[in-house]
Amino acid sequence: MGLNKKRKEYSDKELLALIEQTGDVAYIGELFKKYSVMLLGFSMNYLKSEAAAKDAVMDVFEIVLLEIPKGTVKNFRNWLFVVARNYCYKVLREEKQLLDYEEVLGEHESDFVEEDAETLRDKQEARLAHLETAMGQLKEEHKKCLTLFYYQNKSYKEVAAITGFEVKKVKSYIQNGKRNLGNMIVAIGAGQ
Numbered sequence: 386m387g388l389n390k391k392r393k394e395y396s397d398k399e400l401l402a403l404i405e406q407t408g409d410v411a412y413i414g415e416l417f418k419k420y421s422v423m424l425l426g427f428s429m430n431y432l433k434s435e436a437a438a439k440d441a442v443m444d445v446f447e448i449v450l451l452e453i454p455k456g457t458v459k460n461f462r463n464w465l466f467v468v469a470r471n472y473c474y475k476v477l478r479e480e481k482q483l484l485d486y487e488e489v490l491g492e493h494e495s496d497f498v499e500e501d502a503e504t505l506r507d508k509q510e511a512r513l514a515h516l517e518t519a520m521g522q523l524k525e526e527h528k529k530c531l532t533l534f535y536y537q538n539k540s541y542k543e544v545a546a547i548t549g550f551e552v553k554k555v556k557s558y559i560q561n562g563k564r565n566l567g568n569m570i571v572a573i574g575a576g577q
Contacts, residue, residue, distance in 0.1 A: 397461040441469065448468055530548065530562060
C-alpha cells in the first residue's frame with residue numbers, strides 16, 4: 386500500500402499502521418504535516434516568539450521521527466501535543482536558567498558604570514582571559530561543539546556532520562558546555 390489514496394484520506398491510525406509496517410518516513414511526514422500549523426500556533430502560545438516556535442516545531446519533528454517507528458504511539462494527535470508541550474516547557478526552563486545566569490553577571494555590571502575606559506578595557510580583557518581559561522577546561526566534545534556553533538556560526542546539523550556526533554548529542558553538548566562554561570567563569574572570577 387503506497388500513498389495512492391489522496392493524502393488527506395488517511396486517518397492517523399492508518400498512517401501509524403503504515404509506518405509500523407513499512408518504516409517509511411514519508412508516512413511520518415504526512416502525519417506530521419496534518420498538525421504542523423496547529424503545532425506552530427500551540428508552540429507560539431508557550432514560547433511567545435515565532436522563531437522559537439518554528440525551532441520547536443522542527444525539534445518536535447525530530448522527536449517524532451525517533452519515537453514513531455518504535456510503535457508505541459496509539460493516539461498521535463494527543464501524543465504529539467504532549468511532546469510539544471513538554472518540549473516548550475524544557476525550552477522555557479532553559480531560558481530561565483540563562484536569564485538567571487545573565488542576572489548574576491548583570492549584578493556586577495553596575496560596578497563598571499563609574500569607571501574610565503581603560504579600567505573597563507582591562508576588565509573586559511580579564512573576562513576574555515577567564516573565558517579562554519574556562520574553554521580550556523571543558524570536555525573536548527563540549528569545546529568542539531561550542532567552538533563550531535558559536536565562533537564559527539555552524540548549525541546543529543553542520544556541527545554534527547563535522548564532529549560525527551548525532552544532532553541530539555550536539556545539542557546536549559552545547560547546552561551542557563554552556564552551563565559548565567558559565568560555572569567555570571564565575572569560579573575563575575571568584576578565585577581572583
